[in-house]
Amino acid sequence: MNAGARTDGRTLDGLVDRALAGELGPDPRTRRIAVAFTTSQAVRHDGRSGGYRNEVLSLRLDRAVGSCSVEPGSLPAGTVEDCAGAEVAGLLDHPLTAVRVAALDAYLMDVTPHAPAHGAEPVTVPAGTSLERSRARAAAVVELLDAVAPGGTVLVVGVVNSLLAELRSRGHVALPCDLKGGTTEWGEAVGTDALAEMGRCDAVLASGMTLGNGTFDPLRQHALEYGKPLVMFAQTGSAVLPRFLGAGVSAVCAEPYPFFWLDGGPGTIHRYRADDGGAL
Structure with missing residues (x-):
């Protein structure tokens, strides 16, 4: 997504645009992700015949953690390393949707925690x-x-x-x-x-x-x-x-x-x- 092109604020890209413009909280160029990690699980409950896999990308911004589920094994090598220490603004404009979503989630969780x-x-x-x-x-x-x-x-x-x-x-x-x-x-x-x-x-x-x-x-x-x-x-x-x-x-x-x-x-x-x- 090109951060310079304004989009409809009632869409996900539009919400990212507003965050990048500093309309939702502190300038995201001044905030950095401290920790990036993935969580991978396999589940098979007793009494159920099937199971499933989950994988989640998570980014920590101060006290907040933002997350985005991904298809297991789909994140390119080095994604976690690239996110750790990165400016939130850069991650909001990242080519991977999962990174943009996790970064927006972390930013908004920090700005407006669940309360x-x-x-x-x-x-x-x-x-x-x-x-x-x-x-x-x-x-x-x-x-x-x-x-x-x-x-x-x-x-x-x-x-x-x-x-x-x-x-x-x-x-x-x-x-x-x-x-x-x-x-x-x-x-x-x-x-x-x-x-x-x-x-x-x-x-x-x-x-x-x-x-x-x-x-x-x-x-x-x-x-x-x-x-x-x-x-x-x-x-x-x-x-x-x-x-x-x-x-x-x-x-x-x-x-x-x-x-x-x-x-x-x-x-x-x-x-x-x-x-x-x-x-x-």
Whole structure:
């Protein structure tokens, strides 16, 4: 992205543009990333037939950590080394989307940390096994779909089996969609074109990973056009997505690093709703 070309402020690139212009906080040319790291995990829960892999790029700016999920093994060699010690401004204009998102997330987390004063509702994810904590997080996320009546259809973009199970337990119909395709834990086919499914759903529940793979802005725009609630669950861009409340995003469940799957102790996630005011 060319930082000199102004873009629509209601898009991810537009938000990056505003950060680069110093409109959202301190001049990013004066801030440097102290630590850059990746977290890689493989998961196979007891009682479930399948497993999955995750990899996350994280950047630390003072007390804040910003993150962006990536396809495992997709980051070029040397990415972490290039980010450590770099100016935030340079990383906001980096050719890799994942670096731009992680840098923006760190910057906004530092400027506007998750706190009730900024519209966040803290929710505790209790201690437990990885599966127990996944289910607890899923319940907290799905509660943000309170506008969807039982029997309503929810398009789930970024398949998480605990979310699908929670939706069913509340009487909703889940339409799973993920760029990887495949099948769910229950053998259901996973669609790959979320936009094509918008007309079939009453609401959308989408992963913050859409920021990193370039599908967030089209999804948000379609939610606006169709008048559908869009709830985001975000490890990627947890401080970025609340900026879009009221601009196509109706609610966000923000989960900054460290994520629930990193240990068995209690943790905190943060819920935002558009009617509490957006920050964009």
